[in-house]
Amino acid sequence: MDEEQRKILLESVSRFPRPQGVKLSYGTAGFRADASILSSTVFRVGILSALRSLKTQSVIGLMITASHNQVSDNGVKVADPSGGMLTQEWEPFADALANAVDAEDLIRLITDFAKKENISFGADQSAQVLLGRDTRPSGESLLHAAKQGVNSIVGSVAIDMGVLTTPQLHWMVRSRNKGMKVSELDYFEQLSNSFGCLIDLIPQETMLQLMDDKLIVDGANGVGAEKLEELKKLLKGLVIQIHNSGKEGGVLNDRVGADYVQKEKIVPCGFGPNVVGIRCASLDGDADRLVYFHLLSESSNKIDLVDGDKILSLFTLFIREQLSILNKNESENINYDQSVRLGVVQTAYANGASTDFLKQLGLEVAFTPTGVKYLHEKAADYDIGIYFEANGHGTILFSEHFLCWLEAKNSELASVSKGSEQQKAALRLLAVSKLINQAVGDALSGLLLVEAILRHMGMSIQKWSEIYQDLPSRQLKVKVADRTAVITTNAETVVVKPSGLQEVIDAETAKYARGRSFIRPSGTEDVIRVYAEASTQEAADELAKSVALHVDRFLGFGSS
Ligand SMILES: CC(=O)N[C@H]1[C@@H](OP(=O)(O)O)O[C@H](CO)[C@@H](O)[C@@H]1O
Numbered sequence: 384m385d386e387e388q389r390k391i392l393l394e395s396v397s398r399f400p401r402p403q404g405v406k407l408s409y410g411t412a413g414f415r416a417d418a419s420i421l422s423s424t425v426f427r428v429g430i431l432s433a434l435r436s437l438k439t440q441s442v443i444g445l446m447i448t449a450s451h452n453q454v455s456d457n458g459v460k461v462a463d464p465s466g467g468m469l470t471q472e473w474e475p476f477a478d479a480l481a482n483a484v485d486a487e488d489l490i491r492l493i494t495d496f497a498k499k500e501n502i503s504f505g506a507d508q509s510a511q512v513l514l515g516r517d518t519r520p521s522g523e524s525l526l527h528a529a530k531q532g533v534n535s536i537v538g539s540v541a542i543d544m545g546v547l548t549t550p551q552l553h554w555m556v557r558s559r560n561k562g563m564k565v566s567e568l569d570y571f572e573q574l575s576n577s578f579g580c581l582i583d584l585i586p587q588e589t590m591l592q593l594m595d596d597k598l599i600v601d602g603a604n605g606v607g608a609e610k611l612e613e614l615k616k617l618l619k620g621l622v623i624q625i626h627n628s629g630k631e632g633g634v635l636n637d638r639v640g641a642d643y644v645q646k647e648k649i650v651p652c653g654f655g656p657n658v659v660g661i662r663c664a665s666l667d668g669d670a671d672r673l674v675y676f677h678l679l680s681e682s683s684n685k686i687d688l689v690d691g692d693k694i695l696s697l698f699t700l701f702i703r704e705q706l707s708i709l710n711k712n713e714s715e716n717i718n719y720d721q722s723v724r725l726g727v728v729q730t731a732y733a734n735g736a737s738t739d740f741l742k743q744l745g746l747e748v749a750f751t752p753t754g755v756k757y758l759h760e761k762a763a764d765y766d767i768g769i770y771f772e773a774n775g776h777g778t779i780l781f782s783e784h785f786l787c788w789l790e791a792k793n794s795e796l797a798s799v800s801k802g803s804e805q806q807k808a809a810l811r812l813l814a815v816s817k818l819i820n821q822a823v824g825d826a827l828s829g830l831l832l833v834e835a836i837l838r839h840m841g842m843s844i845q846k847w848s849e850i851y852q853d854l855p856s857r858q859l860k861v862k863v864a865d866r867t868a869v870i871t872t873n874a875e876t877v878v879v880k881p882s883g884l885q886e887v888i889d890a891e892t893a894k895y896a897r898g899r900s901f902i903r904p905s906g907t908e909d910v911i912r913v914y915a916e917a918s919t920q921e922a923a924d925e926l927a928k929s930v931a932l933h934v935d936r937f938l939g940f941g942s943s
């Protein structure tokens with residue numbers, strides 16, 4: 384690092400002093416905290432993003448959001464060149480940067496890291512970072528901090544992409560690195576065109592079936608509502624009513640949004656008894672999660688939740704159907720020798736009934752630890768990898784290799800059997816690969832795919848919900864002295880430490896029909912999470928409670 388670079392850093396770091404006594408860590412969702420203490424962290428993540436851009440010689444993204452957390456919180460995370468999450472290898476450096484005590488310490492860290500990673504500084508180097516933020520009021524000043532961070536690395540530029548959903552920013556980073564157009568309009572057009580394609584390819588028989596066109600969307604009073612309002616204008620054949628748009632005076636994520644609906648299983652604010660039976664969807668605060676639901680009766684606010692597991696199952700049914708049409712070797716001229724590897728990825732939070740359903744379809748179901756970076760990575764192992772967290776974050780990944788094959792197959796079919804069922808299946812799969820965000824889970828693109836598939840299958844939300852019956856489940860949180868004392872293995876389903884705890888969990892679980900329970904330290908909150916499911920709600924509640932008591936006994940404040 385030359386003197387000029389050093390001077391710039393010394394000067395700019397001092398403008399963003401680090402709050403005393405705060406230790407932050409780059410968790411599954413980047414850094415998150417009360418917005419008032421975040422400017423130094425966001426500034427430093429700006430520096431990190433510029434370094435990442437220098438290292439990869441690609442465009443990097445920096446998103447300011449705290450997703451479904453309360454409005455006074457905020458956060459920051461980095462998108463890698465592929466549009467995915469920051470590589471896990473850089474997370475320790477992110478932690479070290481955020482917690483460096485002063486400018487000297489910070490400069491030393493940067494110098495050492497740059498040496499190790501072979502990153503060179505200087506005006507002839509260029510780095511580009513795309514910045515985005517959600518609608519939180521603290522976003523603007525934090526964006527300013529991020530910009531200063533990026534600019535304090537010589538030769539780096541920050542480009543403010545404005546208020547965006549998290550998946551939009553990830554999509555833009557990915558597209559930019561592929562040399563494609565990246566404006567918001569490009570994003571909307573890609574989604575609406577591929578949605579239109581899927582609608583045009585709906586079989587005549589189902590087109591004739593009466594289907595309720597109307598969809599009501601809970602926008603969590605956040606950025607997703609704003610963007611859906613725009614996207615809606617480009618969509619044909621879909622009636623979307625948006626509630627909780629943020630314009631009616633509601634507060635971001637306050638008793639609204641996908642996280643609330645999924646956890647509480649009641650209608651969000653702003654939904655009256657008149658929505659009974661109507662298909663409803665809920666986005667989270669940065670629109671990377673999606674769940675569906677319908678209100679069961681006018682006299683109660685209880686809903687029938689159609690969660691990430693059921694979205695995953697619906698997507699899987701559709702993809703499987705298209706692959707089987709494509710593989711029907713009707714024509715002598717076409718050689719379908721390619722066997723497509725279709726894989727499904729879940730976490731331990733997936734309802735056991737969904738896993739059974741998928742396995743009964745003959746699918747390969749893989750499990751990873753919680754956190755989309757793990758699911759995404761695993762899904763990339765397949766030709767088509769479908770992943771979802773139960774909470775509604777997920778997408779479908781298509782491998783480059785498979786897409787090349789599919790393009791070629793489609794051209795071949797177009798010349799020998801244009802308009803055949805096989806060609807339509809190929810076109811549908813190609814449209815899905817364009818509609819569904821290849822960078823991260825995206826509530827807007829997910830919603831359009833759900834809508835297209837329901838129409839394709841002539842399926843109501845009630846019928847969709849009945850593809851399998853969820854096993855009753857319960858989640859609890861336990862505050863403990865030190866949550867890092869819990870070490871798990873086997874996709875977080877087995878406790879290794881403290882020793883003896885897994886044995887008592889096993890013993891409790893064995894008492895219940897269809898019992899399953901596991902515990903893990905949360906990556907985003909200072910708690911141990913307990914999950915239990917069983918054949919009845921009472922049993923699931925009881926199992927969760929008894930496991931929570933054991934956790935408290937082993938790890939609670941009185942235990943050390
Ligand atoms: C049980 C649960 O919903 N856990 C969530 C939550 O992680 P925890 O590590 O459980 O706090 O936040 C993550 C980031 O949003 C999300 O990926 C994950 O699914």
Ligand SMILES: [Mg+2]
Pocket residue numbers: 450451667668669670671672
């Ligand atoms: Mg989110």
